[in-house]
Amino acid sequence: MARAHSPRRKLLTTLAAWTVALIIFFPVLWMILTSFKTEPSAVAMPPEFLSADWTLENYAEVWARSDYPRFFWNSVVISVGSTLLGLLIAIPAAWAMAFVPGKKTKDLLMWMLSTKMMPAVAVMIPLYLLFLKFGLIDTRIGLVIALMLMNLPIIIWMLYTYFKEIPGEILEASRMDGASLWGEIVHVLTPMALPGIASTMLLNIILAWNEAFWTIVLTTTKAAPLSAFIASFSAPQGLFYAKLSAASAMAILPILILGWFSQKQLVRGLTFGAVK
Amino acid sequence: MSTHSSRLAARLMVAPSVALLLVWMIVPLAMTLYYSFRLYRLISPDRTGWTGFTNYVWFFQSPDFWLAMGNTLVLVGGVLVITVTLGILIALLIDQPIKGQGVLRILVIAPFFVMPPVAASILENLFMHPQNGLFAAVSMALGYEPILFLQDYPMSSVIGIVSWEWLPFATLILLTSLQSLSSEQLEAAEMDGAGAFSRLRYIILPHMTRAITVVILIQTIFLLGIFGEIFTTTQGGPGSASTTLPYMIFKQAIAAKDIGRAAAGGIIAVILANIVAYFLMRGLGRNLDN
Numbered sequence: 001m002a003r004a005h006s007p008r009r010k011l012l013t014t015l016a017a018w019t020v021a022l023i024i025f026f027p028v029l030w031m032i033l034t035s036f037k038t039e040p041s042a043v044a045m046p047p048e049f050l051s052a053d054w055t056l057e058n059y060a061e062v063w064a065r066s067d068y069p070r071f072f073w074n075s076v077v078i079s080v081g082s083t084l085l086g087l088l089i090a091i092p093a094a095w096a097m098a099f100v101p102g103k104k105t106k107d108l109l110m111w112m113l114s115t116k117m118m119p120a121v122a123v124m125i126p127l128y129l130l131f132l133k134f135g136l137i138d139t140r141i142g143l144v145i146a147l148m149l150m151n152l153p154i155i156i157w158m159l160y161t162y163f164k165e166i167p168g169e170i171l172e173a174s175r176m177d178g179a180s181l182w183g184e185i186v187h188v189l190t191p192m193a194l195p196g197i198a199s200t201m202l203l204n205i206i207l208a209w210n211e212a213f214w215t216i217v218l219t220t221t222k223a224a225p226l227s228a229f230i231a232s233f234s235a236p237q238g239l240f241y242a243k244l245s246a247a248s249a250m251a252i253l254p255i256l257i258l259g260w261f262s263q264k265q266l267v268r269g270l271t272f273g274a275v276k
Numbered sequence: 277m278s279t280h281s282s283r284l285a286a287r288l289m290v291a292p293s294v295a296l297l298l299v300w301m302i303v304p305l306a307m308t309l310y311y312s313f314r315l316y317r318l319i320s321p322d323r324t325g326w327t328g329f330t331n332y333v334w335f336f337q338s339p340d341f342w343l344a345m346g347n348t349l350v351l352v353g354g355v356l357v358i359t360v361t362l363g364i365l366i367a368l369l370i371d372q373p374i375k376g377q378g379v380l381r382i383l384v385i386a387p388f389f390v391m392p393p394v395a396a397s398i399l400e401n402l403f404m405h406p407q408n409g410l411f412a413a414v415s416m417a418l419g420y421e422p423i424l425f426l427q428d429y430p431m432s433s434v435i436g437i438v439s440w441e442w443l444p445f446a447t448l449i450l451l452t453s454l455q456s457l458s459s460e461q462l463e464a465a466e467m468d469g470a471g472a473f474s475r476l477r478y479i480i481l482p483h484m485t486r487a488i489t490v491v492i493l494i495q496t497i498f499l500l501g502i503f504g505e506i507f508t509t510t511q512g513g514p515g516s517a518s519t520t521l522p523y524m525i526f527k528q529a530i531a532a533k534d535i536g537r538a539a540a541g542g543i544i545a546v547i548l549a550n551i552v553a554y555f556l557m558r559g560l561g562r563n564l565d566n
Contacts, residue, residue, distance in 0.1 A: 005523050013372040013373070014375045023441065045408065089293055090293060094291070121538075123308065124525070125529055125542060126307035126308055168461075244398075246399060252394055263385050
């Protein structure tokens, strides 16, 4: 929609757009600013901006709280672990459905997606009891399994839409050349599918990192990731804003960076290829 | 290219996913159904037995249930209206030629990557807090009393927080769709004397219909299960003022430790979700055909 516009109009729209963008981003910005203030300065009324007491103390203090690194590490293990496990199971399935589709493939895909619509609370109790029974409550492996199953339909769908775009003729050509099924997967498909697999991985790490139901319900302390940590980070009134902000900033920063790299894929991934 | 052996291989490759999802769906659902007809309280685990529909009756007779149903609808509906309307407006704005578009997009998309508990606790404490929040500072600077957001307007506060998180998603998808609109068509309309409003009404919005549908469908799936934001801020209160159906079930299971009742609530939620899902799948299916 790029059309010729007068410089004046461009200036006005630029101003308007930047104002809107800054308003949307402002809570994140304010959180980052607050994280560098001392506690009294963070809750000062009226809010301090230029006159604030700046400090790096909050980050050091939050990090030094013996448990913070553990929450962080749990988040990493759970989000990366559940994504890799999900990919391992989903890649063959998506590959088969994209290249050897049957009459029922579309129904099967729809059914898989429909499992996503089951409200988590409805399966919460049995899952909680099963986890209790098998000793999986508050374990990282338990959360890896739960989040993998939760995101499996999305992983399969995303991979499917990417694999679908790989032309089938290439496969036939390689088959004519006598490539085995395994050779076909390793030498032909994998290189072409890698970008799709990478974006799927990225988006699912983000979804798993930000998940805030199972991580709260199925953990107590040992395996709790950052989402559970922040959710319970409510001290009595005041005097913890700066530390809360520092902890929050550390919790979202890795994902913010990953997310900015994946914004293009995000649209495709979350709309199951319906909007490109 | 589908020989007999490749078909068999394909089945084998799909099998683990299907099996896992079947187990993931059917085992818990069967257990929930079973418990929903049982007396099962974690406080008194010895007293068990069949109770018929007692647990369901409790739900339907509880005033909280209808409140929670209403709150769930208000939450989903409110967030959808806000994010779609603002999303369209913002997408139209940032689709214009502007300076620094790349950085600007990064700022707009940022809230989507903020995990729900962080979004909720930052907005709750740094902004909505009646003593130390930024909104209170603005109110006082203007000479008004600070608004007690979570106490007086719990549902609106939760809707506000969730809308902030989902606005980037709606904007990004609507923007993507807008960028695929051909400029020739718009120019032609402009030359034919179509004003800005009629271009929006007859060309831009119809072009975005599909994207808007998709935004509504996907967001509904996620919004029906909103939990972390309520858990972090209002805890469903004050009283039950901001309790949604998922949160009510959570309270029955975790606070009241009544597994039977929570299970009955779970089954009710499944039935509701199926009704919604039926319409969603029809919509998505139609989109997929194109």
